[in-house]
Amino acid sequence: MLFVFHTLDWQKRGRRIASDVFVCRLILSVSRLRSIHLKGIERSREAILQSPLDFFVLFYQDKKNKVRYLSDNSELNNHKNYFLMNRIVQKLILLLTLFISSLAKAQLLTVSAPQQVPNPGVPIYPGFPDGHITYKSLGNNQYFHVWAGYDSYITSGTDILHQDSIWGCVLTKGPQGSYDNGGAWLYSVFNLDSNHWIGFYHAEDHEFPGYENLQKIAWKSAAQCESFDGGKTWVKNGQILTSWLEKPNAPEWGGTGDFSVVRDSLNNRWLAYYVCPDGIGVAQSLDAYGKPGSWFKLYKDIFCEPGIGGEGSSLPFSKGKKAGGNPSIMYFKPLKTWFLVYHDWNDGGIYYSYSFDLIHWADAYLLIENPGKPQRTWYPTLMSSSSDSYSNGDLFLAFAQWDDISFPYRNYFIAPVNVQGLSLPIIDLDASITSSALVLTETSCISLILYDSEGKNTHTFYQDQTLPSGNYELELHKYTSKGFYYLHLISNQGTQTRTILAY
DSSP states (O other): OOEEOOOHHHHHHEEEEEEOOOEEEEOOOOOSOOOOOOOOOOHHHHHHTOGGGGGGOEEEOOOOOOOEESSSSGGGGGSOOOOOHHHHHHHHHHHHHHHTTTTOOOOEEEEOEEEOOOSSOOTTTOOOOOOOOOOOEETTTTTEEOOOOSSSSEEEETTTTOEEEEEEEEOOOOTTTTTTTTEEEEEEESSSSSOEEEEEEEEOOOTTTOOOOOOOOOOOEEEEESSSSTTOOOOEEEEEEEOOOOSSSSSSOEEEOOOEEEETTTTTTTEEEEEETTEEEEEEOOSSHHHHHHHHHEEETTTEETTTTTTOOOOGGGGGGGGGEEEEEEEGGGGEEEEEEEEETSSSSEEEEEESSSSBBBEEEEEEEOTTTTOOOEEEEEOOOSSSSESSSSSSSEEEEOTTSSSSSEEEEEEEEEEEEEEEEEEETTTEHHHHHHEEOOEEEEEEEEEETSSSSEEEEEEEEEEEEEEEOGGGGGGGGGGEEEEEETTTEEEEEEEEEEE
């Protein structure tokens, strides 16, 4: 979404302030729409003066590049050009402006000591984890766990450490000549009801005619499947994502796979985060079941390229030195935030990022540092005690740890994740201010201070105070007048800042 705030020329307190055209680029993803361009409505001075200012707001940019807006109609007589918007558009712009500014590092994740997840008797356990892990509720205090590998298994039990019931192998490789002749890793599973389940699996093609391929080098793709008996048997419906690059004649790692899928219920869509040649891309399906033929890759900010053979763009945080694969995404409800974890290809370790709309992501930050060769830490999955899709407050990281990367065998660990953050600012029209909350998942010593745009301390909420875990609402309207403010959090985990706007 592109907003252009037109040039303003006006007099105030005997000074003439000339501002340049102010362009603020904001991107908004809306279900079933590829892009939206909202433009300002130009009005005559008479039309503005005849309209209640309560329904309109006028923005300008001064010489110091500070964004400001007019507070009363009397100042309009001094304008030659102006930009006008109604209160609904105002609310949208304020929210999106703060959303973009919130992608600075404002969520801090740290990992506590891990413990090993025992083998319930699954044959592929020595080579697990090998990608995203599905873990969800069956009801009646029972949870199922998907063990994705060249053969994929499902177990169930009272929690992730007690998976006592083995359902057996539920998905395996296809016949010779198929796109999944090398295996079917059942990464993302969604139980829509007790019988109808949707699955998305990583498929590997190990066949390169004329080559023996003893190392099982794979050309990868993503595929969809369905179960109509509660996950016990599955029907393969076909590929949903393939590479835009041609499969080479000689064995070479490549294709489009190493992915996970999330359900964006707010926008009624499926999103798949997959590995591109230069990072991590995202594709969208608006089909109720994410079936083949309904997927489009994000390319240059638009979901326009077909999932099969179309070209995709890598998300900025995943490029360059932090490029990696096997992303895993979940929704953390207390902060209204999506968290994403992945491992890099340079054996740096496991990184995390976060987003509020699943398209625009913060920079990636190191969560677990790789201990160094011959060891390796890969294949992360975020989960709560009840789901790999969402968390009401508790958060864990499952991952693989190699003792020696010259062998395929690895250890399956799970560790508590501590979250400390300020929630995404929400516009409160009644209080005429954006609001934010402090969220802690463990006892922490913090300082939380509100500063005005000049850097002056307007209120100290906490000063070197130890607080137990919980959500802390902040009454920001008591300490602000019109303008921009900065909520600054300091703790032994780092510092975070949120932009607050009183209007």
